Amino acid sequence: MHNPLLDPLIGRLYRETSRIALDHYRRWALEQLQEVVAFDGALWSSGHISTMRFHTNTLLGVPPALAEELLTLRAINPLTDRLQASPGEPIDMAEVVDDERFYRSEIYLRCFKPKGIERILSSLHLDERSGLTTLLTLYRFSRQNPFSLADKQVQRRMLFHLLNAASHNCLLHLDRHQPANPGSVTALCDRHGIYHEVQQDFLDCMEQCFPGKAASRLPFEIDRGEVELAQQGYCLQREPIGELFCIDVWPRGPLDGLTLRERQVVDAICRGQTFKASARELGLSPSTISNHLYRIYHKLGVASRHELATLMAERTS
Numbered sequence: 001m002h003n004p005l006l007d008p009l010i011g012r013l014y015r016e017t018s019r020i021a022l023d024h025y026r027r028w029a030l031e032q033l034q035e036v037v038a039f040d041g042a043l044w045s046s047g048h049i050s051t052m053r054f055h056t057n058t059l060l061g062v063p064p065a066l067a068e069e070l071l072t073l074r075a076i077n078p079l080t081d082r083l084q085a086s087p088g089e090p091i092d093m094a095e096v097v098d099d100e101r102f103y104r105s106e107i108y109l110r111c112f113k114p115k116g117i118e119r120i121l122s123s124l125h126l127d128e129r130s131g132l133t134t135l136l137t138l139y140r141f142s143r144q145n146p147f148s149l150a151d152k153q154v155q156r157r158m159l160f161h162l163l164n165a166a167s168h169n170c171l172l173h174l175d176r177h178q179p180a181n182p183g184s185v186t187a188l189c190d191r192h193g194i195y196h197e198v199q200q201d202f203l204d205c206m207e208q209c210f211p212g213k214a215a216s217r218l219p220f221e222i223d224r225g226e227v228e229l230a231q232q233g234y235c236l237q238r239e240p241i242g243e244l245f246c247i248d249v250w251p252r253g254p255l256d257g258l259t260l261r262e263r264q265v266v267d268a269i270c271r272g273q274t275f276k277a278s279a280r281e282l283g284l285s286p287s288t289i290s291n292h293l294y295r296i297y298h299k300l301g302v303a304s305r306h307e308l309a310t311l312m313a314e315r316t317s
Contacts, residue, residue, distance in 0.1 A: 013165040023242025026058040041139035049131040055190040056243040083124035090152040093120040118143040170197040180237040181250035193218035265292045
């Protein structure tokens with residue numbers, strides 16, 4: 001049966017990708033989904049086929065601990081094998097095991113009953129190119145309100161658009177991202193280093209620095225990236241965005257050897273500030289600005305403000 005609310009919702013999911021922040025988009029999208037299929041709680045989790053774990057979790061109306069409990073108890077969850085055997089297909093728990101058995105089962109008594117979950121409709125998606133897996137599960141708290149065939153049809157169609165709109169939201173973030181360095185290449189990854197969106201130039205850089213490593217993830221532990229890349233002559237900056245990280249990588253240059261304060265002094269001087277104006281802006285004395293500038297000249301191999309400004313202009317061009 002045609003749902004007249006579906007097409008307007010799908011259009012809204014894509015239009016709003018430019019307005020909704022990356023770390024809020026998935027929760028917002030789940031809230032929109034409630035307009036076309038009724039549910040009391042939802043779980044939208046992403047992981048990778050190589051780890052068989054959830055790396056990011058967006059939950060609506062259910063406790064945060066649910067995602068980890070599902071992983072711990074997946075061996076006794078009747079949905080596990082069915083989801084893996086039928087990727088992309090919505091699976092209703094009531095179709096896998098009858099109500100009498102389910103409501104006496106260990107998974108229900110240990111995991112679902114304490115959270116008021118009575119009905120479950122779940123889909124698993126696998127991106128064969130990237131290895132990313134996505135679990136979308138809808139929950140109802142009333143046993144007397146089972147999911148219908150129409151609900152399954154809505155979830156089947158919406159899974160595709162939810163994933164594509166969320167991917168578009170990530171791509172827009174990359175496009176708008178202000179890089180740490182004009183020569184930066186950028187990727188979005190989770191705490192396990194799995195790419196969620198990545199520039200081709202970033203992949204080329206990683207292949208050059210770490211030949212033979214898997215192309216689906218960072219070739220180093222995310223908290224050791226600065227050390228690993230420094231050995232290859234590169235710098236790295238990591239910015240957390242919700243459960244993801246925006247990773248900037250660029251070839252190490254002379255300015256990367258400056259301290260934060262020295263870079264602030266360079267910025268002020270190259271904007272034409274006098275020593276006194278720079279000192280007021282940075283909360284320092286003019287003599288301290290002069291001392292910083294002496295060390296900066298020595299580190300960069302320049303001898304005047306003009307040479308410093310020229311070097312900065314070359315860096316940003």
